[in-house]
Amino acid sequence: MGRTLTRRAAVSAVLAGVIALASATLSPAGAGTRAGATPPPATAATGPAASPAGTATTTGPTTGTATTTGTTPGDDATAPAPRPPRLPRDFRGRGKWIVRDLGITVPFTWEGRDGDSQMVAGGPQYPIWFTNLIHRGTLYTLTYKWPGLTEHPCSRIPGFDLDTLNRKLGTARFVGREILQGNPSRYVNHWRVGVVVPQLPPGKFLRFPLALGDIYVDQRDRGTFWQVLQFGIQNLYDPELDEWLVMDTFEHRPGRVTLPARCSSPG
Incomplete structure (x- = not known):
């Protein structure tokens, strides 16, 4: 499975990831982006098709995103x-990027x-358009469009x-075993990863949670x-500092990774 204080920080995990998600994929503050083994064939699962191109949706009481409920039977x-x-090293998936407080999906x-x-x-026809990528040992982020954004450098x-x-x-x-209610419902393991500074032992010390990611x-x-779910400084462009990615499909076969021309030039 993540901007400097003026760009998107990586999640590891989360994020950014993507995190990273990361991160989703999470990374320490000062990073520049927004957040395995090959599974058995039965686990290379796919779900319903992603939102059709050219149709941005507005989040309301229901957004098409999955919600959690309890723990799995027999947990x-x-x-x-x-x-x-x-x-994993090779995968491909489609889904939705959700910024609830802006009402954008x-x-x-x-x-x-x-x-x-x-x-x-x-993409170019949407109010939000960005790419995060790990390419040959470097983490890149390039935000083409975001409400209120006027600068568009590629961070490395x-x-x-x-x-x-x-x-x-x-x-x-590990948080627990849960069910994401959707079409279809998915049995998931819920994890949390974070970046806290400074790194100090338990006790009465001043510390700051820079980035958190909930991964399912x-x-x-x-x-x-x-x-x-990404929450923290890596989501600095968003007023409430949180953004979601929800996958409709996830397959364990090689995808496509393309470094934007703006990121391949020096400076």
Whole structure:
């Protein structure tokens, strides 16, 4: 499975990820973006088709996003936690990017190939349009359109790759086994990952939560990501500092990753 203080910070996980989501995919403050093993064939699941191109939707009482309810039947609170989320090297999926406080939902794609990965939300016909990608060991973000945004540089963070992201995801805390109610409903493991500074021992110390990510992966396969909530400084463009990605499909086959020309030029 994430701007400097004037750009989108990476989630690891979350985010950004994408996180990262990351992050969804989460990353420390000062980052420049917005947030595995091959599963058995039965877990390379797909769901309903994503929102058709050219149709931005406004979030209301219902948005088409999944909601959580309780724990899965037979869940045992004393059972050991499953293994944490791990973004695979090759995948492709479609879904929605949701900014609830702005009332905006746009189409979203997330794809990976040979360890590189790319998120694209919206497009030229939508009020939001950005891309985050990990490409050859560098994390990039380029926001083409966002309400109130007048600057559009490509931010780069060298030294960030899939292993960096998965190491952060490996520190996630298990929340519980849940059901995302939708069409279809999905049985997921809910995880939380965050970045807090400064890193100090337990006790009465002043500390700041810079970024948080809630990650929902398939119970049968920790490499199948269905939903990510990003909250924190990496969502600085949004007044309420939170954004969602919700996947309708997620397949374990190579996707397409394309570095924008604006990011490939120096400066």
